[in-house]
Amino acid sequence: MKVKITRNAAKVLKKEIDKPENEGLKLRVFVTHSHGDHVHYGLDLGEPQANEEIVTTDKEIDVAVDPKESWLDGVKIDYLYTGEEGFVITNPSKGDHGHHHH
Numbered sequence: 001m002k003v004k005i006t007r008n009a010a011k012v013l014k015k016e017i018d019k020p021e022n023e024g025l026k027l028r029v030f031v032t033h034s035h036g037d038h039v040h041y042g043l044d045l046g047e048p049q050a051n052e053e054i055v056t057t058d059k060e061i062d063v064a065v066d067p068k069e070s071w072l073d074g075v076k077i078d079y080l081y082t083g084e085e086g087f088v089i090t091n092p093s094k095g096d097h098g099h100h101h102h
Contacts, residue, residue, distance in 0.1 A: 001073050002093075003029065003055045003063045009079035009087060010059035016045060017061065026054065028064045029089065031071050039071045041089035 005013065013027060025045040032042040048054060048064035055063045065072040074093030080086065 001053055001055050001065050001067055002075075003057050003065065003072075004074075004076040005057045005059045005061055005063075006076070006078045007059070008081070009077045010057075010061060012079050012087075013059075013061055013077075026062055026064045028052070029072060029075055029077065030066065031069055034071070038094075039091075041071075041075065043077065043087055043089060 016022060017025070017027065022045050024047075026048045028044050028046050028048065030042050031039045033040040046064075049066075051066060051068070052064040053067040055065055057063060063077075065075075071091060071094065073091075075089060075091045078088045078090070080088055
């Protein structure tokens with residue numbers, strides 16, 4: 001499984017992960033809704049589940065993902081400071097760029 005975290009996202013995430021109350025917790029990425037050709041992702045800090053794999057990223061942040069969920073392989077976590085500030089999770093390897101096609 002591959003997970004990419006952009007520099008912006010890593011900065012914000014490290015601040016959260018480094019808080020004393022989050023010690024021992026891992027960043028988790030998961031699928032919240034699946035629409036067949038695209039999915040919505042969720043992000044939280046929590047205890048990794050027994051079925052989750054811990055993926056090491058090049059930003060020194062480990063991410064827990066469900067290895068059976070193919071939509072999570074190649075996922076990219078970004079953080080935008082423009083418009084609606086916040087995390088944006090897409091999966092470029094699946095041709096999913098976060099746009100909704102109707």
